Amino acid sequence: MRAAFLLALLALLVLGGCSSLLFYPEKGQPFIPSVAKLEFRDEFLTAADGTRLHAWWLPAKAGVAVKGTVLHLHGNGGNVASHLGGSWWLPAQGYQVLLLDYRGYGRSEGEPSLPGVYQDIDAAFAWLQEAPPVQGKPLVVLGQSLGGALAVHYLAGHPPQRARLKALVLDGAPASYRQVAQFTLNNAWLTWPLQVPLAWLVPDGDSAIYAMPQLKGVPLLIYQSIDDPVVPLSNGVSLYQAARPPRVFQPTRGGHVQTFAEPVWRQVMLLFLNDPQGFTGLRRLAEVPNPESPQ
Numbered sequence: 001m002r003a004a005f006l007l008a009l010l011a012l013l014v015l016g017g018c019s020s021l022l023f024y025p026e027k028g029q030p031f032i033p034s035v036a037k038l039e040f041r042d043e044f045l046t047a048a049d050g051t052r053l054h055a056w057w058l059p060a061k062a063g064v065a066v067k068g069t070v071l072h073l074h075g076n077g078g079n080v081a082s083h084l085g086g087s088w089w090l091p092a093q094g095y096q097v098l099l100l101d102y103r104g105y106g107r108s109e110g111e112p113s114l115p116g117v118y119q120d121i122d123a124a125f126a127w128l129q130e131a132p133p134v135q136g137k138p139l140v141v142l143g144q145s146l147g148g149a150l151a152v153h154y155l156a157g158h159p160p161q162r163a164r165l166k167a168l169v170l171d172g173a174p175a176s177y178r179q180v181a182q183f184t185l186n187n188a189w190l191t192w193p194l195q196v197p198l199a200w201l202v203p204d205g206d207s208a209i210y211a212m213p214q215l216k217g218v219p220l221l222i223y224q225s226i227d228d229p230v231v232p233l234s235n236g237v238s239l240y241q242a243a244r245p246p247r248v249f250q251p252t253r254g255g256h257v258q259t260f261a262e263p264v265w266r267q268v269m270l271l272f273l274n275d276p277q278g279f280t281g282l283r284r285l286a287e288v289p290n291p292e293s294p295q
Contacts, residue, residue, distance in 0.1 A: 022076055022112075022114070022146060022177065023076050023102070023104065023112035023113070023117075023146075024076050024077040024078075025077075025078075025079065025102070025104045025105040025106075025112055026077070026078045026079050026082065026105070026106070027079075027104075027105075027106065027107075028079070028106065028107075029079070029080075029081055029106055029107055030081050031081055032081075033056060033058060033084060033088070036084065036088055038058055038084075038088060038091065039058070039059055039061075039062070039091070040056050040057060040058050040059075041056075041057050041059075042054065042055075042056065042057075042107075043055045043056070043057045043098070043127065045100075045120075045123040045124060045126075045127050046123060047103065047116075047119040047120050047122070047123045048119045048122065048123070049116070049119055051103050051108070051109050051110040051116070051119070051120070052108065052109045053100065053101065053102070053103060053108040053109070053120055053123055053124075054080075054101050054106055054107035054108045055080070055098055055099060055100045055101060055124065055127075056080050056084075056097075056098075056099045057096070057097070057098055057099075058087065058088075058090070058091050058096060058097040058098075058099065059091060059096050059133065060091050060094050060095065060096045061091045061092045061094075064091075064092065064093070064094045065094055066094055066095075066096060066133070066137055067093070067094035067095055067137075067138070067273070068094075068095055068096075068137050068138035068139065068140055068166060068273070069095065069096050069097070069098065069128065069133075069134045069137050069138070069139050069140065070087060070090055070095050070096070070097045070098070070140045070141070070142050071097075071098050071100070071124055071125070071128065071139070071140070071141045071142070072086060072087040072097055072098065072099045072100070072142045072144075072147075073100060073121065073141065073142070073143045073144070073147030073148070073150055073151050074086065074099070074100075074101075074144055074145075074147045075144050075145030075146050075147055075172075075257060076145060076146035078105075079101050079105040079106030079107075080099050080100070080101045080105070080106050081106070083099070083144065084099065085258075085260065085261065086142065086144050086171070086257065086259075086260055087099055087142060087260075089260060089266055093266075093270055095140070095273075096133060096134075096137075098124060098127070098128060100120065100121075100124045102117045102120045103116055103117065103119075103120055108120075114206055115206075117150060118150070118153070118154050118157075121150060121151070121154045122154070122158070122161075125158075125161045125164075138166035138167075138273075139164050139165055139166060140165065140166055140167045140168070140169065140273060141155070141165060141167075141168050141169070142169045142171070143168070143169070143170050143171070143173055144170075144171040144172060144173070144257045145171070145172050145173060145174070145230070145231065145256065145257050146173075146174070147173075148170035148171060148172070148173025148174075148208065149173050149174050149175075149177070149206075149207065149208040151168065151170070151173075152168075152170070152173070152208035152211050152212055152215065152239075153206050153207075153208060153211045155168070155211075155215055155218070156211035156212075156214035156215060157211075162215065162217075162218060163217075165218050166219070166273070166276060167218070167219045167220070167221065167272065167273060167276040168215070168218050168219070168220050168221070169220075169221045169223070169269060169272070170220070170221070170222045170223065170239065171223040171257050171259050171260075172223065172224060172225060172228055172230070172231050172236075172256050172257045172259070173208060173222070173231070173235070173236075173239065174207070174208065174231050174235050175207065175208055175209040175212075175234075175235040175236070175238040175239045175242075176207045176208075176209050176235065176238070177206070177207050208239060209238055209239065209242055212239055212242040212243050213242055213243070213244065215243065215244065216244045217244070219246045219247070219272075219276030219277055220243050220246070220247040220248065221247075221248045221250060221268075221269065221272045221276075221279075221281075222236055222239055222240050222243070222247065222248065222249050222250065223236075223250050223252055223259045223265065224236025224237070224249070224250075224251060224252065225251070225252045225253060225254050225255065225256065225258070225259065226251055226252070226253055227253055227254055227255065228255070228256050229255065229256060230256040231256060233251070236249065236251075237249070246276065246277050246278075248272065248279060248280060248281040249281065250265075250268060250281050250282065252265055268281075268282060
């Protein structure tokens, strides 16, 4: 037992300063959106350093008026196929989606790292700037888990891209990489005694909490599950407190970034996007209107 503990500690000491610890990509493409009866096409983007990136473009459902475009930045594991559950429902509501795989994920080239992935987000914005279906339509960023933290840091340093946004939606985004690491270490008996010193080995300079105050003027909706086993509730609260108005904090229930598996939270996002400046969130589920109601 002592040997196992020392090996775990040694691994953290050796790898602790490496930003690649944030990323757990999967290569390949286990399925395509047509399996879920979604229209799509493959898009290939090029980052500033020449890295070729893959994304899925999900157009608005045929016959539905286009309300806007959502850039979906997914979490740190899997690839676009793993995270389709976060945005598959948007085309039927009139929102076209660009679901991006960072470098090293899915069919994208390269290896993920900071700051390389910010070039990937920049490439997505550049593509959206030129894509004909996007022109003249509101632009929204949906960042789930690590994708939310990446979005906040990126937008803080890119005012022109920030100015293009109608709204920013975060779902289970870590406020601090270091705090999330400590939360994880605290939940394992092997690492609990050294949770503080080990957590301090995790790089934290790019964490969303430091960049959030710079997102002035961007309407913000923050989803955070009370039950989240990966990102604690306190992280969502911290992001909300650091943000500038207009912003909404919406607590949910369920697992990490499982928010949009529940129709009620999909409806909340739609209500927010209809009026990002005026929407104040929901305190009771009964406040959510029934979309099938005659009114």
